[in-house]
Amino acid sequence: MSAQIGITDIVSQHVDKVSGWKLFVQTVIARAYPRVIGQQREKSWMFFDVVLPLLGVCSYVFVYRAIGAPEDYIGFVVVGGAMIAFWMNVLWSMSSQLYWEKEQGNLALFILAPGPMMAILLGMALGGLVATTLRALAIMVLGTWFFNVQYSVASFPHLFAVFFLTMVALYGMGMMLASLFLLLSREAWHLSNLATEPVFLVSGFYFPIKSLNFWVAAAASLLPLTLGMDAMRQLVFASGPSLGFISVPLEIIILVGLSVVFLVGARALLSHMEKLAIREGRLTENRR
Amino acid sequence: MSGNSNNSIRTENLSRIYKIRSGKKKDPKQLVALQDVNLEICRGELFGLLGPNGAGKTTLIKVLTTLLAPSTGHAWVAGHDVIKESEKVRTRINMVSGGESSGYGLLTVRENLWMFAQFYGIPSKIANQRIKNLLEIVGLSDRMNSKSSDLSTGLRQKMNIVRGFLTDPEVLFLDEPTLGLDVGASLEVRNFVREWVNADRQRTLLLTTHYMVEADELCDRVAIINRGRVLACDTPANLKHQLQHESIFHLQVSPFNGKTSSEKVRGIPGVIKVTHLPQDGYESVELILADESVLGTVINTFTAADVQIRNLEKSAPSLEDVFVKLVGQSMAEVESGEE
Numbered sequence: 001m002s003a004q005i006g007i008t009d010i011v012s013q014h015v016d017k018v019s020g021w022k023l024f025v026q027t028v029i030a031r032a033y034p035r036v037i038g039q040q041r042e043k044s045w046m047f048f049d050v051v052l053p054l055l056g057v058c059s060y061v062f063v064y065r066a067i068g069a070p071e072d073y074i075g076f077v078v079v080g081g082a083m084i085a086f087w088m089n090v091l092w093s094m095s096s097q098l099y100w101e102k103e104q105g106n107l108a109l110f111i112l113a114p115g116p117m118m119a120i121l122l123g124m125a126l127g128g129l130v131a132t133t134l135r136a137l138a139i140m141v142l143g144t145w146f147f148n149v150q151y152s153v154a155s156f157p158h159l160f161a162v163f164f165l166t167m168v169a170l171y172g173m174g175m176m177l178a179s180l181f182l183l184l185s186r187e188a189w190h191l192s193n194l195a196t197e198p199v200f201l202v203s204g205f206y207f208p209i210k211s212l213n214f215w216v217a218a219a220a221s222l223l224p225l226t227l228g229m230d231a232m233r234q235l236v237f238a239s240g241p242s243l244g245f246i247s248v249p250l251e252i253i254i255l256v257g258l259s260v261v262f263l264v265g266a267r268a269l270l271s272h273m274e275k276l277a278i279r280e281g282r283l284t285e286n287r288r
Numbered sequence: 289m290s291g292n293s294n295n296s297i298r299t300e301n302l303s304r305i306y307k308i309r310s311g312k313k314k315d316p317k318q319l320v321a322l323q324d325v326n327l328e329i330c331r332g333e334l335f336g337l338l339g340p341n342g343a344g345k346t347t348l349i350k351v352l353t354t355l356l357a358p359s360t361g362h363a364w365v366a367g368h369d370v371i372k373e374s375e376k377v378r379t380r381i382n383m384v385s386g387g388e389s390s391g392y393g394l395l396t397v398r399e400n401l402w403m404f405a406q407f408y409g410i411p412s413k414i415a416n417q418r419i420k421n422l423l424e425i426v427g428l429s430d431r432m433n434s435k436s437s438d439l440s441t442g443l444r445q446k447m448n449i450v451r452g453f454l455t456d457p458e459v460l461f462l463d464e465p466t467l468g469l470d471v472g473a474s475l476e477v478r479n480f481v482r483e484w485v486n487a488d489r490q491r492t493l494l495l496t497t498h499y500m501v502e503a504d505e506l507c508d509r510v511a512i513i514n515r516g517r518v519l520a521c522d523t524p525a526n527l528k529h530q531l532q533h534e535s536i537f538h539l540q541v542s543p544f545n546g547k548t549s550s551e552k553v554r555g556i557p558g559v560i561k562v563t564h565l566p567q568d569g570y571e572s573v574e575l576i577l578a579d580e581s582v583l584g585t586v587i588n589t590f591t592a593a594d595v596q597i598r599n600l601e602k603s604a605p606s607l608e609d610v611f612v613k614l615v616g617q618s619m620a621e622v623e624s625g626e627e
Binding site for chain 2: 010012013014015023026030037038042110112113114120279
């Protein structure tokens with residue numbers, strides 16, 4: 001262990017470190033990096049995360065065509081198929097991420113580092129969001145091309161605002177679930193399994209939620225994707241407003257509320273998790 | 289900070305009790321991991337915590353690195369209370385554990401190290417330069433762009449070691465840093481650690497190990513810990529000096545009627561401690577005798593019992609002997625759970 005550069009040279013270098021918001025931003029970017037770069041190095045996602053969801057989209061498209069449903073329903077399914085990518089990412093990757101970090105021995109190092117845990121969690125969310133947006137876009141483009149979906153965008157600023165708020169609320173929920181799943185440990189797997197199919201149903205991934213009973217749709221609106229998708233469909237399809245659950249402005253207001261609730265909840269649960277970890281000494285233990 | 293300003297680490301009556309819930313029992317069992325630990329470690333010291341697996345070394349490191357709250361007592365690191373001022377402590381420390389698999393396998397060595405440097409607020413340019421230099425020093429620069437999942441255990445541990453030094457910590461905690469490494473890699477890690485402390489005597493390094501030679505070779509001072517208690521704390525030379533009046537012999541003997549031959553000599557006047565370890569059909573026995581004259585009685589006892597002595601040698605006191613004297617068992621015996 002020796003070379004031209006001596007240990008003395010390294011030790012004598014005083015390292016100026018940033019703190020405050022600069023440290024926060026640096027931590028977010030650094031933790032987002034593995035998610036984004038991982039996608040470049042693991043190409044299998046193209047098959048598992050694009051081709052397989054497209055098969056699900058195909059089956060609904062063929063059913064709608066067979067029963068002679070309005071053509072906009074095909075577009076509803078393609079949008080739903082793309083948005084499923086975000087739900088799967090939040091449920092199976094984001095929510096269980098802290099659990100895996102614990103198993104891998106990273107969680108203790110995250111807590112130990114001066115970078116705030118909230119920045120770590122935000123980095124995970126941002127990395128997941130960027131990586132999943134690529135998948136969702138691929139599904140959207142391929143679905144639109146295969147089934148010749150026609151869009152009629154009412155307002156791009158509104159569409160962008162709805163998508164942005166949906167993502168903030170959804171990944172805020174994912175950040176909250178990450179701490180919750182860690183506290184629940186292995187039982188969390190059952191929760192993920194339990195949440196997959198029912199959420200597909202009540203969020204209206206493949207049909208307008210207006211078709212559901214009002215109270216079921218209202219309860220499902222606690223999931224940001226339900227209102228987000230409904231608002232986006234209203235904004236991009238000609239028949240969207242007539243099939244919408246509630247008005248887009250109201251959906252935007254609710255999404256803002258959900259974003260605040262989930263982000264505040266994520267921060268509170270993370271703080272609780274960290275305190276519990278330090279008090280009980282179990283949560284940072286990985287099973288070697 | 290409470291206490292001498294030259295102290296880098298200080299603990300005061302530090303205890304940690306784990307509650308273990310098992311089955312349907314309402315009352316959890318209690319496991320005392322640390323009990324009334326009082327330590328003062330000076331700035332610039334390379335301090336060793338020596339003890340068998342389960343002695344409480346890792347628990348103590350967890351408390352000092354703000355990862356675990358003590359049940360009672362207090363601890364200060366780099367002048368700050370580990371509970372009340374944990375954020376200040378975290379900016380001044382780092383920790384590396386032996387056998388850890390931290391980071392992400394999909395990232396390269398450089399990317400993993402860069403990521404952790406960012407969590408400590410080191411600007412990218414400086415971090416990349418330090419990574420390059422440190423990897424060169426540990427002989428890992430040719431693997432800088434390899435995925436960390438492609439590294440062997442030894443190389444991975446070198447990467448972990450670099451992660452610890454990269455952030456320029458005032459106090460560095462190394463928890464069994466040579467665990468699972470081969471002899472050559474262990475030696476390289478030890479040399480690097482020693483150089484780091486020697487290069488700047490303002491930095492403190494606390495190292496836990498259950499390798500006696502490692503503690504003896506590396507550490508300025510050593511605390512011997514067992515069952516959560518610090519049994520002795522001094523320089524390796526002073527600890528061994530405690531045994532200067534006693535004679536230490538290592539023997540290899542045949543088993544006695546399928547039982548351990550060492551039992552034959554326990555209780556002989558002048559035999560202070562006896563430890564044994566099965567070894568290739570023989571038994572390796574270590575004796576601490578009050579003086580050399582007792583050896584005759586020991587040999588006569590073995591001979592009378594038809595126990596064959598394969599090898600006999602006198603040894604200079606080692607930290608292992610100090611441990612045996614303090615605990616009454618060798619570290620291997622403690623780890624195997626023998627009473």
